[in-house]
Amino acid sequence: MTLALYVPRSSVVHRMHAGVKLLGLAVLAVLLFALPTLTAAGAALAGVLAVGLLLARLPVAVLARQARAVRWWLLALLVVHALTTDVRTGAHVSLRLLTLVLAAAVVTATTRVNAMVAVVEWLCAPLRLVGVRPARVGLAITMALRFIPVLIERADRIRAAQAARGGSPRGLRALRTTIAPLLVQVLQMAHDVSEALDARGADDVPPPRRRRSPTLETP
Amino acid sequence: MKTRDLAYIALFAAIVAVLGTLPAINVGPVPITAQTLGVMLAGSVLGARRGFLAVLLFLVLVAVGLPLLASGAGGLAPFAGASAGYLFSWPLAAAVIGWLTERTWDRYNVALGMLANVLGGIVVIYAVGVPVLKVVAGLPWETALWSGAAVFVPGDLVKAFAAAAIADVVRRSYPVIERPRRAVDTR
Amino acid sequence: MRFRRPGAVGTDVDVADPTRGIELRGVGQRYGDRVVLDGIDLTLSEQRVGVIGANGSGKSTFARLLNGLVVPSEGQVLVDGLDTRTQVRAVRRRVGFVFQDPDAQIVHPTVAEDVAYGLENQGVPAEERAVRVAEVLARHGLAGHADHPAHLLSGGQKQLLAIAGVLVMRPARIVFDEPTTLLDLVNARRIADLVVGLEQQVVVVTHQLDLLDGFDRVLVIDRGRVVEDAAPGPAVQAYRALMADR
Ligand SMILES: Nc1ncnc2c1ncn2[C@@H]1O[C@H](COP(=O)(O)OP(=O)(O)OP(=O)(O)O)[C@@H](O)[C@H]1O
Ligand SMILES: [Mg+2]
Numbered sequence: 001m002t003l004a005l006y007v008p009r010s011s012v013v014h015r016m017h018a019g020v021k022l023l024g025l026a027v028l029a030v031l032l033f034a035l036p037t038l039t040a041a042g043a044a045l046a047g048v049l050a051v052g053l054l055l056a057r058l059p060v061a062v063l064a065r066q067a068r069a070v071r072w073w074l075l076a077l078l079v080v081h082a083l084t085t086d087v088r089t090g091a092h093v094s095l096r097l098l099t100l101v102l103a104a105a106v107v108t109a110t111t112r113v114n115a116m117v118a119v120v121e122w123l124c125a126p127l128r129l130v131g132v133r134p135a136r137v138g139l140a141i142t143m144a145l146r147f148i149p150v151l152i153e154r155a156d157r158i159r160a161a162q163a164a165r166g167g168s169p170r171g172l173r174a175l176r177t178t179i180a181p182l183l184v185q186v187l188q189m190a191h192d193v194s195e196a197l198d199a200r201g202a203d204d205v206p207p208p209r210r211r212r213s214p215t216l217e218t219p
Numbered sequence: 220m221k222t223r224d225l226a227y228i229a230l231f232a233a234i235v236a237v238l239g240t241l242p243a244i245n246v247g248p249v250p251i252t253a254q255t256l257g258v259m260l261a262g263s264v265l266g267a268r269r270g271f272l273a274v275l276l277f278l279v280l281v282a283v284g285l286p287l288l289a290s291g292a293g294g295l296a297p298f299a300g301a302s303a304g305y306l307f308s309w310p311l312a313a314a315v316i317g318w319l320t321e322r323t324w325d326r327y328n329v330a331l332g333m334l335a336n337v338l339g340g341i342v343v344i345y346a347v348g349v350p351v352l353k354v355v356a357g358l359p360w361e362t363a364l365w366s367g368a369a370v371f372v373p374g375d376l377v378k379a380f381a382a383a384a385i386a387d388v389v390r391r392s393y394p395v396i397e398r399p400r401r402a403v404d405t406r
Numbered sequence: 407m408r409f410r411r412p413g414a415v416g417t418d419v420d421v422a423d424p425t426r427g428i429e430l431r432g433v434g435q436r437y438g439d440r441v442v443l444d445g446i447d448l449t450l451s452e453q454r455v456g457v458i459g460a461n462g463s464g465k466s467t468f469a470r471l472l473n474g475l476v477v478p479s480e481g482q483v484l485v486d487g488l489d490t491r492t493q494v495r496a497v498r499r500r501v502g503f504v505f506q507d508p509d510a511q512i513v514h515p516t517v518a519e520d521v522a523y524g525l526e527n528q529g530v531p532a533e534e535r536a537v538r539v540a541e542v543l544a545r546h547g548l549a550g551h552a553d554h555p556a557h558l559l560s561g562g563q564k565q566l567l568a569i570a571g572v573l574v575m576r577p578a579r580i581v582f583d584e585p586t587t588l589l590d591l592v593n594a595r596r597i598a599d600l601v602v603g604l605e606q607q608v609v610v611v612t613h614q615l616d617l618l619d620g621f622d623r624v625l626v627i628d629r630g631r632v633v634e635d636a637a638p639g640p641a642v643q644a645y646r647a648l649m650a651d652r
């Protein structure tokens with residue numbers, strides 16, 4: 001998984017508020033669709049590269065990895081459009097996608113996950129009215145991000161263990177011998193993680209204000 | 220909601236994300252991906268409520284800008300494109316599958332599971348996805364139905380079967396929807 | 407009326423009476439008709455308590471009872487007088503828990519963020535959080551790793567991090583369930599030294615018997631019952647004798 005991870009640097013882009021960066025990303029997406037021209041997409045790509053490489057001083061490899069991840073998709077878009085509409089549209093559509101992917105990569109590489117989560121929590125604040133605790137949403141996001149690499153690693157491990165015993169199940173057999181056991185394993189892992197979180201007070205209702213009124217403590 | 224439920228929700232959001240790394244097949248405006256397999260699994264392993272929230276959480280991760288869709292796309296753009304209807308239908312699909320699965324839980328088998336997956340994971344998704352595709356891409360109904368539904372049905376049937384087969388095994392070794400009494404409060 | 411006592415260990419002072427230790431009264435635990443623990447009556451007030459026994463004998467279940475991760479199906483568990491059944495939150499603030507698998511205990515992307523997690527739950531303000539996190543990381547040799555991705559640490563460092571995440575909350579007592587099982591000799595030694603040096607009361611479940619040198623009290627659990635309760639020497643001897651008969 002080529003999840004663009006945080007690349008620590010001290011730059012204006014890094015220091016910028018995560019909410020501003022996400023808003024910028026959204027605005028960029030809207031603009032790119034509102035101005036559907038090759039020039040606009042090209043200019044936006046140049047802008048994204050300038051921000052990512054020059055302002056934020058991200059290594060080229062970070063962005064290159066993201067571009068590599070979508071290269072077949074870009075190619076397919078180009079080919080499909082060349083066949084059905086025209087090459088110019090194809091170039092424009094794939095350039096637009098590349099721009100958005102790289103812009104997202106710049107945001108994720110310059111923003112700590114927790115800052116991102118804080119924005120989502122902030123956006124979730126109105127949901128308090130229907131009983132959703134924003135901090136729980138944040139915790140769910142943090143866990144999901146933690147589980148993605150774990151899942152990939154566990155899948156590789158199961159595959160390796162089976163290969164070591166001379167098997168490499170495919171098709172229907174793989175469902176029962178690889179995927180289902182993997183799922184059971186990771187469900188157990190999720191349970192263990194939740195237990196460890198509870199042991200650190202995850203299900204504590206945080207104090208309403210800075211100072212907790214001790215009489216509210218016990219249920 | 221218990222932390223454990225939150226962890227299961229996060230887990231299935233992650234599973235849908237990881238399934239997006241498997242290569243997608245591009246057959247027109249909407250790609251064939253393994254991610255709907257994750258949607259079906261979320262519903263049939265976690266049940267309606269948690270399945271719905273798992274897929275919703277996945278969409279939040281995408282919206283926040285993580286490149287988790289099969290194409291490597293992320294951010295808000297996919298929610299405005301031609302295939303947006305499919306994305307929005309996913310949590311609903313997981314909820315319907317979960318609801319049907321819960322109803323048939325004590326006699327669950329691959330056939331019943333597949334039925335639930337077909338109703339929730341195929342019917343619901345196209346009922347939402349195709350009209351949106353028609354409007355956004357400005358296609359006539361016939362083309363929208365053909366390029367937005369028909370070409371996927373064979374693959375979807377395979378996924379519906381696969382999800383049911385997996386859910387059936389998981390149900391017997393690690394039931395999440397209704398824990399057997401012995402482990403009600405701990406695992 | 408409850409009030410906050412300044413300077414006490416932990417951030418939460420309830421009606422707790424820290425002199426009482428951990429009391430188990432007629433505790434039994436069953437899952438369905440399977441009896442996992444039975445007839446346990448104990449008061450743990452020693453500084454260093456070890457728990458040993460065969461696989462599946464009920465040690466982890468016993469450990470989980472002590473901070474309310476498991477609520478007993480019979481009897482009650484009191485921590486400093488607080489019942490784990492009705493005051494689980496207060497109990498968890500007093501009793502930290504370290505698990506066998508450090509990977510399952512770390513969820514946050516960086517070392518510092520993960521350590522801060524428990525403090526966030528306690529509502530500790532950000533500035534104080536930063537100070538306490540830095541202090542704990544420095545004390546346990548993780549100072550240079552504050553911004554390091556947590557999942558890239560070595561196994562031993564991960565367990566150190568997991569322990570730091572508990573210590574930063576300043577619990578009065580800490581339960582360890584096989585904290586060294588997944589570690590190599592060097593790291594196991596490191597964790598063992600750390601445990602010995604803690605000022606808190608510790609309860610350690612382990613299969614590594616040399617970890618128990620210098621402990622005040624060791625319980626041997628077999629098939630859900632405490633079959634021996636003695637100093638490390640005699641307890642380990644009893645355990646060996648028990649296993650020799652299998
Ligand atoms: N939630 C649960 N539901 C059903 N059975 C359980 C549950 N938790 C534990 N058990 C059973 O209780 C018994 C004791 O388990 P426990 O984990 O306490 O053993 P242990 O002494 O820690 O073993 P080990 O040395 O292998 O860690 C086991 O037979 C286990 O299967
Ligand atoms: Mg154990």
